Amino acid sequence: MxxxxxxxxxxxxxxxxxxxxxxxxxxxxxxxxxxxxxxxxxxxxxxxxxxxxxxxxxxxxxxxxxxxxxxxxxxxxxxxxxxxxxxxxxxxxxxxxxxxxxxxxxxxxxxxxxxxxxxxxxxxxxxxxxxxxxxxxxxxxxxxxxxxxxxxxxxxxxxxxxxxxxxxxxMMIDRDDIGHLLNMTKSLASFKHAAKLLARHARDRIGSPRGTRxxxxxxxxxxxxxxxxxxxxxxxxxxxxxxxxxxxxxxxxxxxxxxxxxxxxxxxxxxxxxxxxxxxxxxxxxxxxxxxxxxxxxxxxxxxxxxxxxxxxxxxxxxxxxxxHAFWAPVSVRKRADGTTAVFPHFLMDRGKPGMIVVDASGRRFLNENTSYHLFGIAMQEAHRTRASVPAYLVTDSEGIRKYGLGMVRPGGKGLQPFIDDGYLTQASTLDELAAKLGIDKTGLADSVARMNRYAETGVDPDFQRGTTDYQRANGDANWTGPNPCLGPIAQAPFYAVRLYPGDIGAxxxxxxxxxxxxxxxxxxxxxxxxxxxxxxxxxxxxxxxxxxxxxxxxxxxxxxxxxxxxxxxxxxxxxxxxxxxxxxxxxx
Structure with missing residues (x-):
């Protein structure tokens, strides 16, 4: 053949x-x-x-x-x-x-x-x-x-x-696998599903460079x-x-x-x-x-x-x-240990979840974080014509990174130091310190976070109407106890951010x-x-x-x-x- x-x-x-x-x-x-x-x-x-x-x-x-x-x-x-x-x-x-x-x-x-x-x-x-x-x-x-x-x-x-x-x-995992792995300590069905995946992968690695499923x-x-x-x-x-x-x-x-x-x-x-x-x-x-x-x-x-x-x-x-001319997604970029570059598309796992906001260099939100990845990429470029929105900054707190991860950082809140050391992930004890490390306006960031914290209580985002469509709410957190599955507070130090860029995913x-x-x-x-x-x-x-x-x-x-x-x-x-x-x-x- x-x-x-x-x-x-x-x-x-x-x-x-x-x-x-x-x-x-x-x-x-x-x-x-x-x-x-x-x-x-x-x-x-x-x-x-x-x-x-x-x-x-x-x-x-x-x-x-x-x-x-x-x-x-x-x-x-x-x-x-x-x-x-x-x-x-x-x-x-x-x-x-x-x-x-x-x-x-x-x-x-x-x-x-x-x-x-x-x-x-x-x-x-x-x-x-x-x-x-x-x-x-x-x-x-x-x-x-x-x-x-x-x-x-x-x-x-x-x-x-x-x-x-x-x-x-x-080991490759799909949408269903992710849910089971995250809930394996909370659900017997998820534990059985995860155990089966892990056992299969362990057998695979004996004779294969990666999983065969x-x-x-x-x-x-x-x-x-x-x-x-x-x-x-x-x-x-x-x-x-x-x-x-x-x-x-x-x-x-x-x-x-x-x-x-x-x-x-x-x-x-x-x-x-x-x-x-x-x-x-x-x-x-x-x-x-x-x-x-x-x-x-x-x-x-x-x-x-x-x-x-x-x-x-x-x-x-x-x-x-x-x-x-292209289809778009926000991406984050990191140099791998082998010298190659990892480009990670932020499709749905982080930016649309409660306790996440995206700001520009002024520290201000400029888009609906829950919009589709294509419209997100277009919005970044359109905003950049009049304001510094490339890169943009995806910001969360310790609770957000623990529950949802942040780009290449997986949920759980552990193993962060390598990402911090190479500059992919920025960590700070306060929002002012985070703004200083990112080189963005601290007043704008503080105001954006304060606004989001108020919106999390009311469930309404008057600035960008986040969480108002079925698609947006589907990419929020179905288990969120607040009034809007897409809106949550950013309050628990330390605070974190990754830089986002508009990445073309196809012609x-x-x-x-x-x-x-x-x-x-x-x-x-x-x-x-x-x-x-x-x-x-x-x-x-x-x-x-x-x-x-x-x-x-x-x-x-x-x-x-x-x-x-x-x-x-x-x-x-x-x-x-x-x-x-x-x-x-x-x-x-």
Whole structure:
């Protein structure tokens, strides 16, 4: 299955070639293989999985086969109306409809024909829950845990999760596991669950560098890789695409490079771009994400935009009109002992909990801490135009850090000294001392804390309306005894803070495609044999983040459309001639 460029013959031909082995690319390769295509999957890094392997693996697919298990009241029409309100003119309504139509079909098809399996989260609200048509559950799917021992030696191909998201030296845990581990001394059921996890991990570490029970994004990638192996898909890692070659049918081949070896391969159905987007493309990043340091990006290293450059040279174009060119999250940064940099996304474990506030250099709050991570990142950048809000400072007290942790600092309130010593965590006996150590205004900080302490008593935040939507309250503390699960006092010394930066977690702007994921040229005509999905494709969400998994959901849906269309094109030469005629009409019009 895993081969080298040197092992390819000089006249190798594939039905479908997929560039990029993240969640979307692997799904596209699998859909094409299920339809009988001979598939080559090309990955530029040494691992498969991309940023999907780092993620929670949540996949936003309304009206899937799993919806009824948690929500019988939702529908595709309701989801479409919700997206119309959330996204509006920032993306094509036809593209959103194509996503909504294809999503449930993609889930059913991949589950029926592979080892990829999903389940619906029983409670996972849409992020814009204040909008009509939002739901509390049913749209967010997650992959079932996967036993990577099925992969044998191929397990080493999977990109490991962010180390700071694991425990005990490589044990992966999901949302349910976290709850059980935190309550293992309070609940017999949680104790049994935690004991089973710990026993499994202890056995794993005897012969494995990390745990073999994969969850979240790693589970999805493990299931995809196992399914691709079962289908005989050829995988090349550490391989770059140097050129696309066009002919009468459009894109008919490409040149691959690995080390000092190069091979030109032909393709009959099409090339699917799923390389992860532009986020590490130096020139495009400077143009599209000014002021956002690449060191703040928590994504995997493969999304260089090189594949998109080849598409642009072939006549493709980037989309326009998105709310933002990227999706965002607040991140904190720490140098690891081995010299590498840890970039930790603050999705939900700390900033929205009681006893937490975020302030700028003036010591003042400037946003709703419980807003979605995407809107949080945008708000940081917008505020920074007129005030010093990058970095921002996430502040709590001893009770907050004990109950919820703070970024890379885990709950419990122990083992803080290494984080304090290297400057990741700032500790102080008083708020004035904390402000001095952070270099922020002490009067502003004292006032912000005093205000929050009053709001914790009333349950009302008149400044930023924190805790007023279902989504915000879901990210608070369900066991909080105060009137608002998102608002709590900051009063117990010592006090703590970490610095936050806006980190881009994925591209929203990408190549323009049609409803079959075919890349369009500057005249809105398909470029024969060229497709895009995942973050290489212009997001159907228009740079808006309506709910959990709105990158992986469209990634799966358009991988389904691209993979099957390309496979059909390989099986039917007439489909290729139709593409060529469309392109010819565009060039002569």
């Amino acid at each position: 895993v081969e080298t460029v040197a092992s390819l013959s000089g006249n190798e031909s594939f039905d479908v070639v997929v560039i990029g082995a993240g969640g979307a690319g692997m799904s596209a390769a699998l859909f094409a293989a299920i339809d009988g295509a001979r598939v080559l999957l090309v990955e530029s890094t040494e691992y498969v999985g991309g940023t999907t392997a780092y993620s929670a693996g949540t996949t936003w697919i309304p009206a899937s086969m799993h919806m009824a298990s948690v929500n019988r009241d939702d529908s595709q029409a309701t989801a479409e109306a919700f997206l119309n309100r959330a996204v509006g003119a920032r993306s094509s309504a036809a593209m959103r409809r194509a996503f909504l139509d294809a999503g449930p079909k993609a889930v059913a098809h991949i589950e029926a024909n592979s080892d990829v399996k999903y389940r619906a989260r029983p409670f996972h609200p849409d992020y814009l829950s204040e909008l009509e048509g939002s739901t509390l559950c049913g749209r967010a799917l997650e992959p079932l845990p996967f036993d990577d021992r099925k992969l044998g030696r191929a397990f080493a191909l999977i990109r490991a999760p962010i180390p700071e998201f694991t425990v005990l030296g490589g 994969l969850v979240m994004g790693n589970a999805l990638i493990g299931r995809l890789l196992y399914s691709l192996m079962q289908r005989g898909v050829t995988v090349l890692t550490r391989t770059t695409v140097e050129a696309l070659h066009t002919g009468k049918r459009g894109v008919e081949g490409l040149t691959l490079a690995q080390g000092g070896e190069r091979r030109r391969v032909s393709v009959t159905g099409g090339v699917i771009l799923a390389s992860g987007g532009f986020n590490r493309h130096a020139a495009r990043r400077a143009d599209m994400l000014p002021g956002a340091d690449a060191a703040w990006c928590p994504g995997a290293p493969g999304h260089t935009g090189n594949a998109q450059d080849l598409a642009l040279a072939a006549g493709a174009r980037f989309g326009e009109g998105a709310l933002s 929203a702007t990408g190549l323009v495609t049609d409803t079959n994921a075919r890349v369009l040229n500057r005249d809105d005509q398909p470029i024969g044999g060229l497709y895009a999905c995942g973050n290489d494709m212009q997001s159907v969400m228009g740079g808006v983040y309506p709910g959990p998994g709105i990158t992986l959901g469209p990634g799966l849906a358009f991988a389904y459309l691209a993979g099957r269309h390309a496979a059909a094109r390989a099986a039917s030469p007439e489909a290729g001639h139709a593409d060529a005629r469309e392109e010819t009409r565009a060039q002569t019009s």
